Amino acid sequence: MKRETLWSCAALVAGLIFLSPVLYTIWMSFLTVDSYYSGDPVLTLANYRAAFGQYDFLRYLLNSLLVSGVVTLGGLALAVMAAFAFARFDFPGGNFLFAAVVATLMIPGHITLIPNYLTLANLGLLDTYAGLILPAISNGFAAFFLRQYIRGIPRALDEAAYMDGARPLQVLWRVIVPIARPAILSMGLYIFITEWNNYIWPLVAINDSDLYTLQIGLAKLYRENPGEDVINWPLVMAASTITILPILLGFLAVERHLVRGITMGAVK
Amino acid sequence: MFDTLKTVAATSLLALSSNAAFAETKVEFWHSFSGNSGEVLDGIVADFEAANPDINIDAQHIGNYNDIVTKLQAAIPARRAPDAVIMEVTRYGLFADRGVLTDLTDYLEADPLKDELFDFAREVGVYDGKNFIVPFNSSTPVLYVNTAIFADADMEDVPALTTFDEILSAAQQVQAKLGDQGISGIAAPGQFARWGLIMANESDLIDSVSGEILIDAPNTIEAYEWMASLVHEHGVASVDGVTKENNGRDAFLAGKVGMMMNSTGNYRRSKTALGDDLLVLPMPCNKTCAAPIGGAGIGILSTSAPEVKDAAYKFISYAAGAGSNAKWFAGTGYMPINKHTKDQPVAEEALKGEPGITVAIEQLSVARGRPRPPVVTWMRASEYDMWQAMALGQHDVAQTLKDFASQTRAEEARTN
Amino acid sequence: MHSRMTPYLLIAPLLAFIAVFTYIPILTSVDLSFREWDFLTAAKPWVGTENYRLVLSSTQFWNSVKVTAIFALVSVPLRLLLAIGIASYLVREALPQRLLRGALFLPSVTSTVAIAVVFSWLFATDYGVINAALAVFGLPKIYWLQDPQLALWVIIFVNTWKQLGYDIVIYIAGLQAIPTDLYDAANVDGGKRFHVFRRVTVPLVMPTTYFLLVISMIEAFQVFTVVDVMTRGGPAGATDMVVNMLYRVGFTLFDIGQGSAIAVLLFILLIALAVFKARVLGRRVHYEA
Structure with a gap:
């Protein structure tokens, strides 16, 4: 027991050292600019007030939550349905279509950047939430991952449900989804995090600062106009903290879920 | 189909413009x-x-x-x-x-x-x-001097800073006396200042009258050689300002650099940061007095x-x-x-x-004023990488500029 | 039970999105790669293979291919080696292991932009913490992100720091899936710890390794954000990845034709890589029944 405690402390210290860049960021976000440049720490909340107030990070935070949330739900819905079809049905062209879905994993997102930009421009969807969300909805990885997972679920369960007269969507919803919950949850987290951290697409697609996500807000703050302000590092660090923190807190809340979920599909 | 679209577009335009007549523009x-x-x-x-x-x-x-x-x-x-x-x-x-x-x-x-x-x-x-x-x-670039740093480096009276040599030797003196305190002689020039220094060496990147590309002209090469030498040969300018232009200015504002050549747009801020220690001088006149607008x-x-x-x-x-x-x-x-x-x-x-x-x-x-044919947009966006390669001593200055000049000429032929 | 249309209806929404936002754009990119366009004019004149000729004859392109390949070939094996080693120590479900696991995993879910911003500052030459720490020991400052010999390694370090936890967690799951009696058998045979690791652990987590290899290789060849924020491909092209060059040519210089040509070339490269992996590596693992 004592040994355990000791090891826990050692692990904690090792973990803190590993995370020290993040921890230092948080510390720095509370320093005044002057004290940062002079080296004598003076604590303040002014950076957060500036970030949330003058620099609109509250709005960016809500935008990030909204966009990532909708992308996650939509992405999961599409992926689960497709994964179910690929795992459970033998249909002409099925292998080809599955290959077409998996192949999207190999495709560099940037090849689609200019064309998607032009597509959304033609649809008049740039500078809208839809413009942020639509191109991110299809997720080949989630479909691939869930298909592997669903294949591991005994077919006998589906058969039993079909015997009882269930329709395919009911089988999916009542049999497959509950069993695949951990995998779906982990994919959901994966999609959410990916979308949360997405930066090149919103950078290109969004001009209206009311629609900025946190990544864009932060990148923009970091790359201040060269003809303008001195880099206010403590403010940048406050903005970084705001960008990191929701994921960090969410992570602490669902860590076990997340880890358990992620691992279930990756290793069979 | 197309006609319908056109009609719709025309009607909505009409609606828009007639609205505009009443509402604010x-x-x-x-x-x-x-x-x-x-x-x-x-x-x-x-x-x-x-x-x-x-x-x-x-x-x-x-x-x-x-x-x-x-x-x-x-x-x-x-x-x-x-x-x-x-x-x-x-x-x-x-x-x-x-x-x-x-x-x-x-x-x-x-x-x-x-x-x-x-x-x-x-x-x-x-x-x-x-x-x-x-x-x-x-704006125009000017030479900003931190007189407190100069005084600490035994230059109570700021020496003449009109030629490249004079600037270099002042920077070297600051570096020699205060380098171990983390203070460097001069901020690596940003693109605007680089252009100014090329002009002060009686050359240009593109001739403002004839539009001739002068990137590989001898005086341009000489100016770049001098600028690059500040960083990699003499070590009087921190490479931080080479990879990110703002870093040099930030360091100057933080009182860690003796001199900086930068836009007048930075004046108010520099004054706030350095107060009476700030001295503003004209850009150097190495071969001639000239500065870009x-x-x-x-x-x-x-x-x-x-x-x-x-x-x-x-x-x-x-x-x-x-x-x-x-x-x-x-x-x-x-x-x-x-x-x-x-x-x-x-x-x-x-x-x-x-x-x-x-x-x-x-x-x-x-x-x-400086020339502004379409190719300038391309040239300015590309110059940063060239400057980095030269200032960090990765590539020979003359060779880099010869290549850059021929690329720019090709781009000009393609886009103009 | 269900109609023959059912599977098609189920996959239709996903395929529709993939078609509109992935496959058709690829065709558009291919088309644009044969044209000259700067976004500003209505005309997009056809120039044949000129864009490809320009890209393939430019030293910048080959430099970016080289840099990306070094990045991928160093960082991926490095991550996997570290991850499997660390994972084998953290596999137990006890408090210390879980704490450390959590700490290691955290960076992989946080914002890349934020991490890149933080590390740009840590590695800054003049007021970076790392150089300040070196100065305490009387060591000269190091130009981490300005020295072309070093910058790529800093990028690899940051990327490894950020992504390692993900690999570890996946490996731990792989390890936990190994029936413990296999270990017991190996231990009964008097296996040394490393021996057991090499003979039992490594082969048995091969499917996990393959999974991670595929994922991280694809990711490595598309790395962009860390580089864009920290070095923008500099100094002097030392960290210029293919995607960074693509972005620069396409969205800074607005040479849509050449940018599209680079995108198409990267696309071909990744497909070739995937085929190679399936052919060569795929044979050596048994991922699924």
Whole structure:
């Protein structure tokens, strides 16, 4: 027991050292600019007030939550349905279509950047939430991952449900989804995090600062106009903290879920 | 199908324009000013709107000059370009050439502003004989000196800093005396200052009259060799400022660098940071006295509706007027572009006891405009990598510039 | 039970999105790669293979291919080696292991932009913490992100720091899936710890390794954000990845034709890589029944 405690402390210290860049960021976000440049720490909340107030990070935070949330739900819905079809049905062209879905994993997102930009421009969807969300909805990885997972679920369960007269969507919803919950949850987290951290697409697609996500807000703050302000590092660090923190807190809340979920599909 | 679409489009356009006749005209305006100068600009916008209640200026801070070029170019196929946009004085030629910007010659001819603008300021807006932008903020690089650092390095009296050699030896003295305290002699010159130093060496990147590419001219090579040697040979400039231009300026403002060559747009901020320790000198005159005129003007997009263009021009003219320009000059350190600016009380106030600004204004007598053919946009975007390779001693200066010059010539042939 | 249309209806929404936002754009990119366009004009003149000729003859392109390959070939094996080693220590479900696991995993879910911003500052030459720490020991400052010999390694370090936890967690799951009696058998045979690791652990987590290899290789060849924020491909092209060059040519220089040509070339490269992996590596693992 004592040994355990000791090891826990050692692990904690090792973990803190590993995370020290993040921890230092948080510390720095509370320093005044002057004290940062002079080296004598003076604590303040002014950076957060500036970030949330003058620099609109509250709005960016809500935008990030909204966009990532909708992308996650939509992405999961599409992926689960497709994964179910690929795992459970033998249909002409099925292998080809599955290959077409998996192949999207190999495709560099940037090849689609200019064309998607032009597509959304033609649809008049740039500078809208839809413009942020639509191109991110299809997720080949989630479909691939869930298909592997669903294949591991005994077919006998589906058969039993079909015997009882269930329709395919009911089988999916009542049999497959509950069993695949951990995998779906982990994919959901994966999609959410990916979308949360997405930066090149919103950078290109969004001009209206009311629609900025946190990544864009932060990148923009970091790359201040060269003809303008001195880099206010403590403010940048406050903005970084705001960008990191929701994921960090969410992570602490669902860590076990997340880890358990992620691992279930990756290793069979 | 197409006809239906056309009808729909035409009807909605009609609806839009007839609406506009009653409602206020909205002008979307992209600019590059944030922080302190952003606030000054917002003030000018607010004053204009108060005087013109039927016009609403939707001013948006887009980013720096590079960001504006990028965003504007990206906005064209999306048909979401603004109505008015700030464009840096060497980088609007591309947009003028491709018909993106409205020819403002007729507007300016009919505007008394035309005669109020200094010649140098009006000239920056002319491309191919026509006026495409009206100047808003004007600047020139100057040499900023931290006299406290110089004093610590046994240069109580700041020595003459007019030739490359004099600057180098002062930087070396600072570096030798204070280098171990983390203070460096000079900030690596940014692109604007580099261009200035090339001019001071009696050369240019592109000849402003003939348009000839001079990137590999002997005097250009010599200037780059000197600039690069500050970093990798003499070690008097930190490489931090090479990879990110702002770092050099930040270090100067933080009191860690003896000298910096940078835009007058940094004056107000440097004064705040260094107070009386700040000394402003003209750019060096190595082979000749010359400096580039920088800054930006405001252009109007050719896609905007006629009444929006009229409203936008009204604003542009107002922003360049003596009253606005005086506020702008006093609040930022950008130079006056209007002959009557200095007569405005705010400007008089700002000029008092600020010899730094006077230096910049006096330097205007040797300042010149720079060429702005379409290829300049490409050249400026590409120059950063070339400079890094030279300053970090990765590539031979002469060879790099020869290659860069031939690439630029090829690009010019392709795009002009 | 269900109609023959059912599977098609189920996959239709996903395929529709993939078609509109992935496959058709690829065709558009291919088309644009044969044209000259700067976004500003209505005309997009056809220039044949000129863009490909320019890209393939430019030293910048080959430099970016080289840099990306070094990045991928160093960082991926490095991550996997570290991850499997650390994972084998953290596999137990006890408090210390879980704490450390949590700490290691955290960076992989946080914002890349934020991490890149933070590390740009840590590695800054003049007021970076790392150089300040070196100065305490009387060591000269190091130009981490300005020295072309070093910058790529800093990028690899940051990327490894950020992504390692993900690999570890996946490996731990793989390890936990190994029936413990296999270990018992190996231990009964008097296996040394490393021996057991090599003979039992490594082969049995091969499917996990393959999974991670595929994922991280694809990711490595598309790395962009860290580089864009920290070095923008500099100094002097030392960290210029293919996607960074693509972005620069396409969205800074607005040479849509050449940018599209680079995108198409990267696309071909990744497909070739995937085929190679399936052919060569795929044979050596048994991922699924």
